[in-house]
Amino acid sequence: DTAVSQTPKYLVTQMGNDKSIKCEQNLGHDTMYWYKQDSKKFLKIMFSYNNKELIINETVPNRFSPKSPDKAHLNLHINSLELGDSAVYFCASSQGGGREWEQYFGPGTRLTVT
Amino acid sequence: GQSLEQPSEVTAVEGAIVQINCTYQTSGFYGLSWYQQHDGGAPTFLSYNALDGLEETGRFSSFLSRSDSYGYLLLQELQMKDSASYFCAVRDRTSGSARQLTFGSGTQLTVLP
Numbered sequence: 349d350t351a352v353s354q355t356p357k358y359l360v361t362q363m364g365n366d367k368s369i370k371c372e373q374n375l376g377h378d379t380m381y382w383y384k385q386d387s388k389k390f391l392k393i394m395f396s397y398n399n400k401e402l403i404i405n406e407t408v409p410n411r412f413s414p415k416s417p418d419k420a421h422l423n424l425h426i427n428s429l430e431l432g433d434s435a436v437y438f439c440a441s442s443q444g445g446g447r448e449w450e451q452y453f454g455p456g457t458r459l460t461v462t
Numbered sequence: 463g464q465s466l467e468q469p470s471e472v473t474a475v476e477g478a479i480v481q482i483n484c485t486y487q488t489s490g491f492y493g494l495s496w497y498q499q500h501d502g503g504a505p506t507f508l509s510y511n512a513l514d515g516l517e518e519t520g521r522f523s524s525f526l527s528r529s530d531s532y533g534y535l536l537l538q539e540l541q542m543k544d545s546a547s548y549f550c551a552v553r554d555r556t557s558g559s560a561r562q563l564t565f566g567s568g569t570q571l572t573v574l575p
Contacts, residue, residue, distance in 0.1 A: 388567070389499075389547055389567070389568045390565075390567055390568075391505065391549065391565040391568075392565070393562055393563070393564070396560065396562065403560040404556055404560050404562055406556075438504060438505070440505075446561060448553060448561050448562060448563060449492075449493055449495045449510040449512075449551075449553045449563065450495070450507045450510060451505075451507065451563065452507070453504035453505045453506070454504060455503075455504050456503075456504055
């Protein structure tokens with residue numbers, strides 16, 4: 349059973365398009381995250397939700413909009429894609445109660461903008 | 463702001479011991495985590511230190527010195543499958559007071575036969 353799953357695994361699209369990435373976790377965790385990993389493997393947090401409430405919103409262009417319909421799902425919608433958005437996007441989750449030191453990552457979505 | 467420093471690359475041979483260091487600067491520090499990431503894979507949690515000292519988990523150990531803002535990951539009896547990137551990550555607070563992990567840039571470990 350997959351703990352944290354993301355779809356799609358690969359996404360190739362053209363500049364200016366709008367795309368979404370979906371994430372689901374079946375661990376019963378309260379907190380979910382979106383990270384961006386660039387070509388140099390630098391892993392940077394973008395957003396975090398705790399029980400559907402946005403708790404971390406780092407300096408990210410407002411073209412990126414997260415949505416958490418319930419605590420098991422966290423989706424990422426990206427408008428007007430740009431070349432610089434090409435990266436691997438990871439979803440992650442952790443238990444509530446401040447256990448954010450141990451996060452479980454999904455397999456990643458490799459986004460390529462042409 | 464926050465900053466973490468770790469070596470970009472480390473090379474060792476099978477069976478050896480390797481230490482990956484991490485120094486950090488941050489406010490509101492709670493602890494230091496370590497993650498492993500194989501090429502094309504997802505980061506996976508290895509260990510966490512909130513207090514000074516050594517934590518051992520099988521062949522891997524992690525150390526923290528809060529007074530020195532320093533930690534390390536020790537890998538013993540290296541195996542080929544240990545070739546991966548290793549990230550230290552500080553558990554600290556955002557400007558909005560939420561706790562988060564801030565990751566270092568990663569150390570690429572290559573294990574040679």
